[in-house]
Amino acid sequence: MIKVLTYGTFDLLHHGHIRLLERSRALGDHLTVAVSTDQFNLGKGKMCAYTYEERVHILKAVRYVDEVIPEESWEQKINDVKDNDIDIFVIGDDWEGEFDFLKEYCEVLYLPRTPDISTTQVKEKLANNSRWNT
Ligand code: C2G
Numbered sequence: 001m002i003k004v005l006t007y008g009t010f011d012l013l014h015h016g017h018i019r020l021l022e023r024s025r026a027l028g029d030h031l032t033v034a035v036s037t038d039q040f041n042l043g044k045g046k047m048c049a050y051t052y053e054e055r056v057h058i059l060k061a062v063r064y065v066d067e068v069i070p071e072e073s074w075e076q077k078i079n080d081v082k083d084n085d086i087d088i089f090v091i092g093d094d095w096e097g098e099f100d101f102l103k104e105y106c107e108v109l110y111l112p113r114t115p116d117i118s119t120t121q122v123k124e125k126l127a128n129n130s131r132w133n134t
Contacts, residue, residue, distance in 0.1 A: 002028030005086040009036045011048040016114035024090045025064035034071040081105045
């Protein structure tokens with residue numbers, strides 16, 4: 001069984017996230033998603049609309065996701081790969097090169113981000129009450 005692992009905040013889940021999860025899952029037979037905890041997000045300078053528990057609940061409902069674990073630190077990835085028998089680490093190419101140290105333990109792939117969508121953009125649209133699909 002080919003096991004895939006990815007990490008992220010996944011706040012206000014949008015089609016860019018879904019496409020990442022879809023492509024990640026298609027790389028193997030099982031996808032584990034490590035979701036950033038609220039505490040860890042503070043370190044990333046992210047204030048989420050949804051709590052960690054809500055983001056986990058939503059991700060567990062996504063057909064491409066087989067397992068969800070917490071992301072609590074930058075240092076946990078090597079142990080996560082080992083402890084979960086991961087074959088492929090994958091993440092969006094906004095992180096290109098950042099996790100090459102994992103190549104010693106598994107395959108490392110950076111997938112092209114989906115253009116023109118981000119949680120920040122969604123928040124800005126809502127804040128500005130701007131028309132959608134403009
Ligand atoms: N993503 C994407 N296209 C977008 C937006 C996001 O492919 N338009 C991808 C990102 O590249 C990432 C995943 O969706 O692989 C989750 O994005 P975020 O929730 O923004 O995750 P991030 O804050 O980048 O956290 O240790 C790694 C970090 O926890 C990654």
